[in-house]
Amino acid sequence: MNAARLAGRLAFALLLLAIILFALFPFYHALVTSFRSGSELFIPGLFPAALDPRNYALVFTQQNFGRTVLNSVLVAVAVVGFSMLLAVAAAYALGRVRFRGRGALMLTILGVSMFPQVAVLSGMFELIRALGLYDTLPGLMLANLVLTLPFTVWVLTTFMRELPKELEEAAYVDGAPPLTVVRRVFLPLLWPAMVPTALLAFIVSWNEFLFAFTFTLSAETRTVPVAIALLSGGSRQELPWGLVMAASVIVTLPIVALVLTFQRKIVSGLTAGAVKG
Amino acid sequence: MAGVSLRRVRKSFDGQTVIRDIDLDIADGEFCVFVGPSGCGKSTLLRLVAGLETVSGGAVLIGGEDVTAAPPRARGIAMVFQSYALYPHMTVRENIAFGLETRRARKAEIAARVEAVAKRLELEGLLERLPKQLSGGQRQRVAIGRAIVREPRVFLFDEPLSNLDASLRVQMRIEIARLHQSLRTTMIYVTHDQVEAMTLADKIVVLNAGRVEQAGAPTELYRHPRNLFVAGFIGSRRMNFLPVRAEGMRDGAVEVLLPGGGRLAVPVAGEGARAGEALTLGIRPEHLRLAGGAPDLAGPVEVVEELGDEQLAYLRLPDGGLVTARLESGTAPREGETGALELPPAECHLFRADGSAFGRP
Ligand SMILES: Nc1ncnc2c1ncn2[C@@H]1O[C@H](COP(=O)(O)OP(=O)(O)O)[C@@H](O)[C@H]1O
Ligand SMILES: [Mg+2]
Numbered sequence: 001m002n003a004a005r006l007a008g009r010l011a012f013a014l015l016l017l018a019i020i021l022f023a024l025f026p027f028y029h030a031l032v033t034s035f036r037s038g039s040e041l042f043i044p045g046l047f048p049a050a051l052d053p054r055n056y057a058l059v060f061t062q063q064n065f066g067r068t069v070l071n072s073v074l075v076a077v078a079v080v081g082f083s084m085l086l087a088v089a090a091a092y093a094l095g096r097v098r099f100r101g102r103g104a105l106m107l108t109i110l111g112v113s114m115f116p117q118v119a120v121l122s123g124m125f126e127l128i129r130a131l132g133l134y135d136t137l138p139g140l141m142l143a144n145l146v147l148t149l150p151f152t153v154w155v156l157t158t159f160m161r162e163l164p165k166e167l168e169e170a171a172y173v174d175g176a177p178p179l180t181v182v183r184r185v186f187l188p189l190l191w192p193a194m195v196p197t198a199l200l201a202f203i204v205s206w207n208e209f210l211f212a213f214t215f216t217l218s219a220e221t222r223t224v225p226v227a228i229a230l231l232s233g234g235s236r237q238e239l240p241w242g243l244v245m246a247a248s249v250i251v252t253l254p255i256v257a258l259v260l261t262f263q264r265k266i267v268s269g270l271t272a273g274a275v276k277g
Numbered sequence: 278m279a280g281v282s283l284r285r286v287r288k289s290f291d292g293q294t295v296i297r298d299i300d301l302d303i304a305d306g307e308f309c310v311f312v313g314p315s316g317c318g319k320s321t322l323l324r325l326v327a328g329l330e331t332v333s334g335g336a337v338l339i340g341g342e343d344v345t346a347a348p349p350r351a352r353g354i355a356m357v358f359q360s361y362a363l364y365p366h367m368t369v370r371e372n373i374a375f376g377l378e379t380r381r382a383r384k385a386e387i388a389a390r391v392e393a394v395a396k397r398l399e400l401e402g403l404l405e406r407l408p409k410q411l412s413g414g415q416r417q418r419v420a421i422g423r424a425i426v427r428e429p430r431v432f433l434f435d436e437p438l439s440n441l442d443a444s445l446r447v448q449m450r451i452e453i454a455r456l457h458q459s460l461r462t463t464m465i466y467v468t469h470d471q472v473e474a475m476t477l478a479d480k481i482v483v484l485n486a487g488r489v490e491q492a493g494a495p496t497e498l499y500r501h502p503r504n505l506f507v508a509g510f511i512g513s514r515r516m517n518f519l520p521v522r523a524e525g526m527r528d529g530a531v532e533v534l535l536p537g538g539g540r541l542a543v544p545v546a547g548e549g550a551r552a553g554e555a556l557t558l559g560i561r562p563e564h565l566r567l568a569g570g571a572p573d574l575a576g577p578v579e580v581v582e583e584l585g586d587e588q589l590a591y592l593r594l595p596d597g598g599l600v601t602a603r604l605e606s607g608t609a610p611r612e613g614e615t616g617a618l619e620l621p622p623a624e625c626h627l628f629r630a631d632g633s634a635f636g637r638p
Contacts, residue, residue: 166362169329174376174423175350184375188366 027252034245055246059231062243064219068227069251072206075137075223079144079205080198086145087152087197088190092182094153095160096168106157113150117210120146128215135217143211148201159193160186195262203255224251279340279353279430280305280463281326286335288321295321297487298335303465303480305340308457311467312474312510313484319467320359322484323433326465328352340430350379355424356433359440361416363408369395369419370404376427394426414445421453425460434466438473450476471511475499483507505557505632514562514589516626517600519574521558523550531627531635533558535620536596539573543625546636550627559626562589565602565618572617574600581609592616 034055035048043049059065093099094106124143133139163186171181187194209225216222222230228247231240281303288296295318303309311319324330326337328349336345344352355376363372370391377387395401398418408416417437424432437453438446454477457464468474474481475495483490483498483506491503495511502508508516521533526549530542533556543558550556568575574594582589588609592600602609602618610616627635 164360164362166358166360167364169349170356170358170362170364170423171375172329172349173327173354173356174427175379176375177350177379180379185364 030245030248030252033241034249035242037242055242056250058243059247059250062231063227065227065247065250067220068222068224071137071221072224072251075140075144075212076202076205078137078141079148080201082141082145083148083152083201084194084198086149087156088182088187088194090153091156091160091190092186094157096165106154109150109153112146117147121210121214124211125214134215135221137221139215140212140221140223143215144205144208147208147211148204152197152201155197156190156193159190163189199259199262202258206251206255280307281309281431281465282338282341283322283326284336284338286322286325286337287333288318288325288330289333294333295487296325299487299489301482301489301492303463306461306463308464308466308477308479309482310474310478310480311465311482311484312469312471313490314510315469317484318487319469319484320435323356323435323465323467326431327354327356327433329356353430354433355427355429355431357417357420357424357435357437359436361408361420361440363416363419363423365408368405368407369400369411369422372408372419373422373426376423380427390426394422397425398422413441414449417441417449418452421456425456430463432462432464434464436467436469438468439470453477472513475511475513481511483510501634501637502559502626503634505559505628505634508559508626508628508634512561514601514603516559516561517565518628519558519560519594519598519600520596521556521627523552523554523556525552526550529638530622531556533627535573536594536598537574537576538595539571541573541620541622541625543622543627543635544638545627546638548635550629550635555630557628557630558620559628560620560624562601562603564621564624565600565604566621567604567608568617568619573620574618575615576600578610578612578614578616581612590616592618 032046032048035051035053037052037054040049094102124146128134128139128143131139131142133142167185167189168181171185176184207225208223209229212223212226213229216226224247228244228251231243231247281301283299283301286296286299287294299322311322313319321330325332326339328337328344328347328351332345336343338344339352339354349356364375367375373391373394374387377390382390391404392401395404398421400415400418400422403411403415403419408419411419417440420437434453438449441449450473453466457477466473466477478495480492481495481498482492485506490510491498491507493501498507498511502511505518509518519536521535524532524534524540526532527542529546529549530544531550532540532542535541535558541558574592576592576594578590579593579599580591582591583606585606587606588604590602590604590609592602594600600618602616623638626637629635
C-alpha cells in the first residue's frame with residue numbers, strides 16, 4: 001500500500017522532471033552556446049569549458065544592437081497599449097451590448113487569426129506602402145496589431161461576459177456615467193485577465209519576424225529578431241552560432257523578467273463575494 | 278421625496294410581451310410591494326422604474342416629472358439588487374462612498390455621510406473589509422447602506438431577502454420596516470413572498486402574467502380579493518376553494534349548495550347570482566370552525582399537522598376535494614375520525630366561473 005504510493009509519487013516526480021528538462025533544455029543549450037566561440041562550438045558537451053563573454057560584447061559592437069532593442073521595445077509597448085485599449089472597448093461592446101450579428105462578428109475576429117501570416121503579407125505590404133508607413137516603426141506596430149487583436153479581443157470578451165451584469169447596473173444606478181463604469185468597475189475586475197493577455201501580446205510582438213523583415217529596410221527601424229537573423233560570422237561560410245545565442249539570451253531575459261514580475265499580480269477569484277457566496 | 282406613476286407601461290422582449298399596459302400610482306412616502314409568482318414580470322417592472330430597461334410603450338413619472346427617456350442616474354433612485362451586486366474590488370467604505378463620488382461630493386462630506394450610514398446599519402467595524410469577507414446578512418446591509426447614503430427620492434428593492442436564511446430574513450424585514458418609518462421615502466419592493474408583502478406594505482400590487490390583478494392595502498386584499506388569483510395568493514395559508522351551485526337569492530345573500538349537500542346563505546354586495554349557476558366558494562383555513570350543531574362540511578380527517586400553538590386538519594370531502602382548517606391546539610379530531618366544520622357565512626367569498634369575485638358587504 002505504502003510502497004505503491006511511493007512508487008506513484010516517484011513516477012510523478014520523474015514525469016515532472018522530464019517535462020522540465022524538455023521545456024528548459026533548449027534555453028540552457030542556448031545559454032551554454034553563447035559562451036563558446038570558434039571551434040569550441042563544435043565540441044559536444046553539456047558544460048562550457050570556460051565562461052567566455054566575447055560573444056556578448058560582439059553583439060553590441062558588430063551593429064547598433066542597443067538601437068535595435070529600443071525599436072523592439074517601442075513596437076511591443078505600443079502594440080500592447082493599443083491592443084489593450086481596443087480590446088477593452090471591443091470586449092465591452094461584444095460582451096455587454098446586444099446587437100445583431102454579434103456572433104458573426106466574433107467568429108470573423110477569430111477567423112482573422114486563422115490565416116497564416118504569409119497569406120496576409122503581400123496585402124499588408126500594399127496597405128503599409130499606401131499609408132506611407134513603409135520602413136517605419138508605426139507601420140510595424142499596425143501590422144503587429146493584426147496578430148495580437150484577435151486573441152486579446154476574444155479573451156477579454158469571454159472574461160467580460162462572465163462579470164455579473166448587476167455590477168454594471170448598480171454602478172449606473174449609483175450615478176456613474178458609462179466611462180466611469182468602465183474605468184472604476186470593469187477595469188479593476190478585468191485586471192486579472194488583462195495582465196496575462198498583455199504579456200502574450202508583448203511576447204508575440206517581441207518575437208515577430210516576418211512582418212519586421214518585410215516592412216523595414218534600414219538599420220534604424222530594425223527589430224531584434226531581424227537583427228539576430230542578420231548577424232554575420234568571421235567569414236561567409238561561418239554561421240555565428242555563439243553570437244546568435246548570445247543575442248537570443250539577451251532578448252529573452254526581459255521577457256522572463258516580465259513574466260516573473262507579473263505572475264504574482266495575476267490574481268484569480270477577484271470577483272468572489274460580488275454576488276451571493 | 279416623490280411619488281411614482283406608471284401610465285399604460287408596456288414592455289416586450291423580442292416580440293414577447295412581459296408587461297401589459299400597467300397603470301399605477303404610488304404616493305409620496307408610500308411603501309409599495311410588487312408581489313406575484315416567479316416570472317410574472319415583477320423585476321422587469323421595477324427595472325422599468327429604475328431606467329435599467331426602456332419601456333416599449335407608455336410613460337414613467339417620478340415626482341410628477343416624465344422620466345421615461347432618462348437614464349438611471351437622472352431619476353433620483355437607488356436600488357438594492359437580489360444578488361447585492363457589491364463592487365468586489367472595493368472595501369465596504371468605498372462601496373458606500375461610490376455613489377457620492379460620482380456626484381463629486383466633497384471629501385469631508387462623503388466621509389461624514391459614510392460614517393453616519395455605517396453607524397445606522399451597524400457596519401462601523403466592517404468598513405475596511407472586502408465584500409468577500411462578509412456574511413450574507415452583512416452584505417445585505419452594505420447594499421442597503423449604499424442605497425440610503427445617496428438620499429434618493431425613491432428606493433427600489435428586488436427580492437432583497439431571498440438569499441438569506443429564515444431567521445435573518447425576519448430580522449432584516451423588521452430593519453427595512455424601521456428604515457421606512459424613519460426615512461419616510463417612497464419605496465418599491467419586489468418579492469414573491471406574500472408574508473413579506475403583507476407585513477411591509479402600505480400598498481400591495483399583485484401581478485400575474487404582466488398584468489395588475491389588484492392593487493390596494495394589505496387588509497383590503499385580504500378581505501376583498503377581486504378574483505380567485507388574488508384570493509389564492511394573499512394569506513399565509515392558501516384559501517380553500519369549494520365548487521358550489523347557486524340555489525337562488527334571499528335577503529342580499531346567495532344561497533349555495535355545498536359539496537356533501539349542506540346549504541349556506543352567503544351575503545353579497547352588488548350584483549347577485551342566477552339560480553343554477555356554478556360558483557366557487559372561498560374560505561380561509563383560519564375562518565373554519567369545528568361545528569357545534571349540524572355541520573356545513575363533514576368528512577374523514579386525513580392528516581393533522583401539529584404546530585404547537587395550532588393544528589392544521591386536512592378533511593377529505595364527499596366530492597373528493599380537500600379542505601384545510603386551522604384549529605386551536607388540542608381541539609382537532611384525530612386522523613381517521615370524521616371532522617365536522619362550520620362555515621361562518623360572513624367570512625365566505627364567492628367567485629363566478631370567470632374567476633371574478635362577488636362583492637362582500
Ligand atoms: N432581458 C430579457 N430578455 C428576454 N426576456 C426577459 C428578459 N428579462 C426578463 N425576461 C422575461 O420576462 C419575464 C418576466 O421576468 P421577471 O420580470 O424577471 O420576472 P419576476 O417576476 O420573476 O421577477 C420572464 O418570462 C423572463 O423570461
Ligand atoms: Mg425577479
